[in-house]
Amino acid sequence: MEAKILLQQHIAKTASLTEEEFNYFFSHFKPMSFKKGQTIIGAGDKVDCEYFVISGCLKAFFINDEIKMYILQFAMPTWWTSDYTALYNQTPATINVDCITDAEVLCLSNTDREKLCAGFHQIEHFFRWRTNKGYIASQKRLLSFMNNNVKTRYEELLILYPQLYNLVPKHLIAAYLGVSRETLSRLHNS
Amino acid sequence: MEAKILLQQHIAKTASLTEEEFNYFFSHFKPMSFKKGQTIIGAGDKVDCEYFVISGCLKAFFINDEIKMYILQFAMPTWWTSDYTALYNQTPATINVDCITDAEVLCLSNTDREKLCAGFHQIEHFFRWRTNKGYIASQKRLLSFMNNNVKTRYEELLILYPQLYNLVPKHLIAAYLGVSRETLSRLHNS
DNA sequence: ATCAGAATGTGATCTACATCACGTAACCAA
DNA sequence: TTGGTTACGTGATGTAGATCACATTCTGAT
Incomplete structure (x- = not known):
């Protein structure tokens, strides 16, 4: 099995981990499939799980005033994601x-993670x-935000995730960079 | 002993931890005292330790082009600090x-931390x-950077660290907010 | 094949903040 | 006490990027 x-x-x-330990570990993960556009965590939800991306x-992302979107993270295969603030503090989600794209993930509950952490050093x-x-x-991204202009941050992003350029619409890249889509568009030409 | x-x-x-375990843990920390203005980690240094602030x-902070300073963290008592990128990757420091103020810290080496982590679950x-x-x-600070203007970030900072306002010079607060000292000064009046 | 709604490009204008420039006050060390 | 450095305030001006407005292309559902 791929996942x-x-x-x-x-x-x-x-x-x-021994084969046996890993099997036990893996048994706590729940495979899930989602279609492009589906919501996994919505603002206000109770958050119980974190997600390991398979494909x-x-x-x-965070949405401000129902208008602006800021992307905290793109999660690609082998990346983990969730609203960790909500997950650890047991507060309603503020991150969506x-x-x-269509995606397969493995879902691990907070309770199970803590149980597994406590049980296995x-x-x-x-x-x-x-x-x-x-x-x-x-920390690195925060520094880049303070120190670099949009063009430099854009170039950094393309180096960090070369696949992203063709995979995701430009306005999402703008939302990751914290810049308007118009400004990002203009960067191409200059 | 206070520390x-x-x-x-x-x-x-x-x-x-049992009393005995804690004593063993504590024996790996080296107490150090510094005077106001002294450098603990300078850019380019080899970084071996992280620091737990006692007083x-x-x-x-990061310095760009020998000109601009950006403060990543103010470390107050019971906070930990270091250049973690340099510490974990064994690369020269880019963070200072x-x-x-005068300060007392407990210093823990990377090697000892890993030894202690491996030895005690x-x-x-x-x-x-x-x-x-x-x-x-x-993550929260990054979001605030993307989402909020300087005035809002300033107000957040004062709520988070009320002591800071009287403890540190204003240009350092500006360097934490990622704003010029002039702009910060002007925020007071408006 | 067609149509609606996304996604993208591009001009015109606006604005928050940077930068430069200068003055004053506070804090030291000799 | 004095002179030098650092901190702080404030005006004038510059600029990166936001916002608004509209045109064009792409895409996916029927």
């Missing part, structure tokens, strides 16, 4: 997650490492 | 850390939780 192997390879980079592309190690990577990436 | 109790209370919120106030749990908190805060 199982993808997850196994993903965690093997950081944690060593397709998701976006995690939906599907840019190596799993706790994996999740520490994963969150650490996310923290470092988030 | 020991502060650290003990700090980690007790998340992890349960005083540090800043972690120095002292806004509860310690690994603590560091996962801590990084998770940092990640959530960093």
Whole structure:
């Protein structure tokens, strides 16, 4: 099974689990399929799970005043996503997650993650490492926001995710960069 | 000893260690004192440690083109700071850390942290939780950057750290907000 | 094949904030 | 006390990017 192997390879980079331990770990993940445009987490929802992407592309985004959208993350295969603030604090979602393309994900509940972390030191190690990577990436993006103009951030993005340019509409790239779609469009020519 | 109790209370919120375990944990921290203005990590340095603040106030910042400074974090008592990118990837520092006031810190090496995490599940749990908190805060700040104007970000900052207003010079607050000191000054009146 | 609604491009104008320039006040060290 | 550095305020002007407006192309559903 494709999904199982993808997850196994993903965690093997950081944690060593026996075949048996991994099977137990994997048994807590629920496979789910979504169509392009479907909502996985909507603002106001109770958030119980985080999602490991097997195929397709998701976006995690915030909507301001029902008007402006800011994308926090594009989630591609082997990426994790959720509204972590809502998930950890057990508060209603303020972040939305939906599907840019058809997508398959593995869903892991907060309760199960904590149970697995408590039961297996190596799993706790994996999740520490994963969150650490996310923290470092988030700091880097914050710095880029403060330090760079839109053009530079755009070029950084294309280097970081070359696939994205043809995969997602430009106005979503603009929403990730925190810029209007018009300004992004004008960057092409200049 | 003040520092020991502060650290003990700090980690007790998340992890349960026996007295003996905690003593062993604590034995890996090296107490250090710094004077106002002293540099703890300078750009280009090899970074071996992270720092737990006991007293005083540090800043972690990036300098662009030897001109502009952007503050990633003010570190107050019970906060942790370092250049985590450099620390985890064993690359030269790009972030500086120095002292806004006289400060006492506890220094923990990367090697010792990893040793302690590997040896004690509860310690690994603590560091996962801590990084998770940092990640959530960093995401929140990124969103605020994209979504809010300077005035709103300034008001958020004053709510988050009320002490800061009288503790640190205004141009450092401007550097945290990613705004010129002139603009920050003008916000007072409007 | 057709039509409606997205997605994209592009001009004209507006605005928040940066930058430059200068003055004054506060804080030190000799 | 004095002189030098740092902090802070404030006016004048410049500019990146937002917003508004409209045209064009693409796409997907019937």
